[in-house]
Amino acid sequence: xxxxxxxxxxxxxxxxxxxxxxxxxxxxxxxxxxxxxxxxxxxxxxxxxxxxxxxxxxxxxxxxxxxxxxxxxxxxxxxxxxxxxxxxxxxxxxxxxxxxxxxxxxxxxxxxxxxxxxxxxxxxxxxxxxxxxxxxxxxxxxxxxxxxxxxxxxxxxxxxxxxxxxxxxxxxxxxxxxxxxxxxxxxxxxxxxxxxxxxxxxxxxxxxxxxxxxxxxxxxxxxxxxxxxxxxxxxxxxxxxxxxxxxxxxxxxxxxxxxxxxxxxxxxxxxxxxxxxxxxxxxxxxxxxxxxxxxxxxxxxxxxxxxxxxxxxxxxxxxxxxxxxxxxxxxxxxxxxxxxxxxxxxxxxxxxxxxxxxxxxxxxxxxxxxxxxxxxxxxxxxxxxxxxxxxxxxxxxxxxxxxxxxxxxxxxxxxxxxxxxxxxxxxxxxxxxxxxxxxxxxxxxxxxxxxxxxxxxxxxxxxxxxxxxxxxxxxxxxxxxxxxxxxxxxxxxxxxxxxx
Numbered sequence: 001x002x003x004x005x006x007x008x009x010x011x012x013x014x015x016x017x018x019x020x021x022x023x024x025x026x027x028x029x030x031x032x033x034x035x036x037x038x039x040x041x042x043x044x045x046x047x048x049x050x051x052x053x054x055x056x057x058x059x060x061x062x063x064x065x066x067x068x069x070x071x072x073x074x075x076x077x078x079x080x081x082x083x084x085x086x087x088x089x090x091x092x093x094x095x096x097x098x099x100x101x102x103x104x105x106x107x108x109x110x111x112x113x114x115x116x117x118x119x120x121x122x123x124x125x126x127x128x129x130x131x132x133x134x135x136x137x138x139x140x141x142x143x144x145x146x147x148x149x150x151x152x153x154x155x156x157x158x159x160x161x162x163x164x165x166x167x168x169x170x171x172x173x174x175x176x177x178x179x180x181x182x183x184x185x186x187x188x189x190x191x192x193x194x195x196x197x198x199x200x201x202x203x204x205x206x207x208x209x210x211x212x213x214x215x216x217x218x219x220x221x222x223x224x225x226x227x228x229x230x231x232x233x234x235x236x237x238x239x240x241x242x243x244x245x246x247x248x249x250x251x252x253x254x255x256x257x258x259x260x261x262x263x264x265x266x267x268x269x270x271x272x273x274x275x276x277x278x279x280x281x282x283x284x285x286x287x288x289x290x291x292x293x294x295x296x297x298x299x300x301x302x303x304x305x306x307x308x309x310x311x312x313x314x315x316x317x318x319x320x321x322x323x324x325x326x327x328x329x330x331x332x333x334x335x336x337x338x339x340x341x342x343x344x345x346x347x348x349x350x351x352x353x354x355x356x357x358x359x360x361x362x363x364x365x366x367x368x369x370x371x372x373x374x375x376x377x378x379x380x381x382x383x384x385x386x387x388x389x390x391x392x393x394x395x396x397x398x399x400x401x402x403x404x405x406x407x408x409x410x411x412x413x414x415x416x417x418x419x420x421x422x423x424x425x426x427x428x429x430x431x432x433x434x435x436x437x438x439x440x441x442x443x444x445x446x447x448x449x450x451x452x453x454x455x456x457x458x459x460x461x462x463x464x465x466x467x468x469x470x471x472x473x474x475x476x477x478x479x480x481x482x483x484x485x486x487x488x489x490x491x492x493x494x495x496x497x498x499x500x
Contacts (some may be wrong), residue, residue, distance in 0.1 A: 001066045002150055003036055004079045008061040010135055013082035016090065028065060031087050032333045033074070047308055072151055072266065072321035073300075076143040077318065078274045086300050087334065093297045100130060108171035109255060115176045117160075118215060119222040119235065121234065121261040122174045123268045126165060127252040130279045137247055140275060147267050155211050156259040158267045158294065159236030161224065163243035165251035168226040174218040174257065184231035186238045195221050195234060202237065211236050222257055242314035269316035295334035296327065326480075355500045360440045365497065372438045377420030379442060380410035385419035389482035391452045400445040413444035418475075418491055419487055422483040440496070453479055454491075462494055470494025 012018045018029065025035040039062050046054035067074040074080050085091035091241040100106060120240040132140070144160045152158040177196035184388040186198060193201060199216050202208040214236055215221055224232040226243075233239040245252060254271050258264035293303035293310060300311040301321070314321050321327060332340075353361075364374060380402065399412040414420065417439045425435050459473025472492040480489055 001034075001069055002063050002066055002075060002146065004075055004080065005062050005094050006063050006065065006080060008038075010062050011063065014077060015084060024063070027084065029086075030238065030323065030333075030336060031084060034066040035063060036066045038062075039064060048251065068273060068320075069150070072270050072319065073274065073317035074145065075146040075150070075270075076139050076274055078139060078277060079270075082277075083145075083300060086297050089298060090248070091298045093302045094273075094315065095221075095302055095313070095460060096276065101126075107165075110171055110173045112173065112175040112221060115174060115257075118176050118220055119257050119259060120306070121258045121264055122224075122255060123258075123261075123264050124172070124253065124255040125268055127254065127272060127275060127279050128165075129250060130252055130275065132245075132247045132249060132278070134247065136275070137245075139451055143271065143274060147270060149335060151263055151267060155236035156214055158256050158262045158264050160267060160271065161233040161235060161239050161255045161257070162245055162271075163239070163253040163255070164245045164249045165253040166241050166249075168230055168232060169228060169254065172232065172255070173225045173228055174222065175225070176222050176254075178219065181223050182221060182223050184234070185241045186234075187241050187244055189241060195223075196232070198238065208237060216234045216380040224255060224257075254496075266319040268403060273315070273317045283290065285410060292331050295331045298334045301327065301330060332399065356497060359496055363440055367438045372436045375421055375437045375439045376441070377417070377425045377439060378410065379414055379444075380405075381412060381414045381419055382409050383411050385423070386412060386415050386485075389418070389419065389422075389479060391476055391478050400444045400446060415443055416453075417441060417443060417446055417493055419483075421491070422475075422489070425489070426483050426485055433487065452476065464498050469496075469498050 021035075021038055037143075040057075040059050041062065042059050044056045044058035044062075045057045065080070067080075074083055082094070086093050107124070107126055107316045109122055110227070110230040111122050115122070134248065140162075147160060148155050177195075179199070182195035183192050185192045199212055200436065202212060222235050224235070226232060230242050231242050232253075232316050235255075243253075254268060256264045256268045256271075258267075293305055293312075296303040296310075296312055300313070300315060300318065304311050310325055311418070321330075324456075368374065383394050383399070383401075386392070386397050386399055397412075399415050401412050402410065405411045421437050421439055424437060428435060453470060453476060454473040457474050459471055461468055462470040462472065470493050472494075473490065475489045475491055480487075
């Protein structure tokens, strides 16, 4: 879950009420949030960097609040305060609408075909007549970073650019060019650089170096110009210094370039709606309803009844609502889970643990009591883990292959638990010996095959009622070396289902 840090006093000012820490914790719980920590900037720096670094830090109290991963509208103070006020019936649920500028001429963002090779989508909007204070400006920048780290997947899916509209002129062009053909003065720099030089410059930048791999191997880089050829940004790396926003900015041009058009629209909606309250051009109003419609309205879902049906309007701040069950979940939150009356289920059933689960729990308890530590490894692994490293050919394993593996570490479903346990031991080989691990999990087998994992003459096959259920013994030296281990290792692996 994302964690949002807000200044307590600013939040209480926005809410129009001062709460004790216990009262605010209860309010968060009712709204489906969690007050994770009460701290300050000084305390955070002192904990992470030492007291000497924290001497000049602020003592202002910060609330660290955990919000649901799909509630992007709660990632800033503005959205959080708005949501809580609507929930407490102190504010009407907002309705957002697009407004044309007084001149009647809307800005345009032209997308050329060259962008298809690197970043094919872009959307844009303008926040007009906005008034920034230092706190609003900081929240505006922080929201961009929160969105970049969450729905934008560290700018790989969407990159946000914000610009002072009064310093540039439309229409704007989103295109792609070869790195050597791009030259501009990037944000907070004093001279111009080519795109190639920028990639070298930012390789040592602690913040921007993480985004370079997104485009550095592409034949062309995305770039946005205004009508005069001024560079606005080179997404997803850096904006131009010419159009940077400040506290004096009144009109903000927001562009989102993306590889995923749906997420780009969601991100743009978040940026515009969260700060529309500071703008003269974007306004909202409300409607009232009854019963469950009132509960939904408290959750920023404008609702009204028409006969036996309920009409719910989904605002652009709630992309998480994609099904009727999402609406009912919000109704339940507004009603209060603690207010739901406990009743005996109408259907009589007797719950019982599955025999296999019961057996595995008993085995886990006995193995843990014997001094073994349980490991929980991935069910997918590489072909090398179950074949080459165990002294087999991949064709002999009968493994189920993944048709479109995203990484070489997850190519097949594991046919044995040994590779995961051996890799765990290898990652902890600096720990004191002996290392005693066990794992009780599923494997996937197309058929049963004998293997050469164990040392010849030092392994035994386990039979139950005439059926082979596993093997135990000393692992072959080649297997040990393949997993970069230096000490002998013995293993027991068996199928426990025949014991049910």
